[in-house]
Amino acid sequence: MSLSTLGTKSFRVGRSRTGLGLFATREIKKGARITRYRGPLLDHDTAVRVESRGNRYLFEISDDWTIDGKARSNVARYANHSCNPNAEAYYYGRGVYIRALRRIKPGEEITYHYGMDYLRNVIGIANCRCGRCVRRKARMRRERAAKLKRATARAAKRRRRS
Ligand SMILES: [Zn+2]
Structure with a gap:
């Protein structure tokens, strides 16, 4: 699958400073839903097990359930962390979605804050790029x-x- 076929209308997957990232292909209005963080739901024990094997695409939605977003079809996994993000992840029903925190211009990278635990323990505050x-x-x-x-x-x- 080529990178360009991974995108939908409002964004595409492209090269970023840290590898791949999500980039707006048209203006995205403040508050607009951009994409969904897709993947199978794992129970707590399974999530702990796959995390210990190095899965970095786990999105914890509660103490009991975690979304395994590692599949490449989950384009939301390409959205990088930023300490000054233009989007945010939010829960709706049992889903996790990403929406714009402000107006995002075409070509701008779409980022959201992964949370302080992830920043401290996985990225490392000093290593954030x-x-x-x-x-x-x-x-x-x-x-x-x-x-x-x-x-x-x-x-x-x-x-x-x-
Ligand atoms: Zn940062």
Whole structure:
């Protein structure tokens, strides 16, 4: 199956910073349902077992039930995490859906927050490569470099004076 056939009307699967991601193909209105997180329901024990085997596409809907979203036909699995997302996952009946938190422009990557547990334990806060974290880390690097430059300039001045 080619990547382009995986999409529906409002999005497609494409290359993102961290592998594959979901990208809007047309404007998506704030609050619009984008897709459903599809897959078989697993009971608690089965979910724990498949998670220990490395399944990263489990979506816990209650203490008892978890959706196994690892099938490639579940296009929602391609939506990446962001600390500043433009979409969110929500429950409706026994389903999990993804909807826009704000207006999403064509070409924009569709992201949602995976939750603090996932961010801490699976991604690792320091390893997050979402747009916000990448920009924050770049700013910290620039600030460190500027600070070093100022310190070096001060040291040079002191040397000239002495
Ligand atoms: Zn982040």
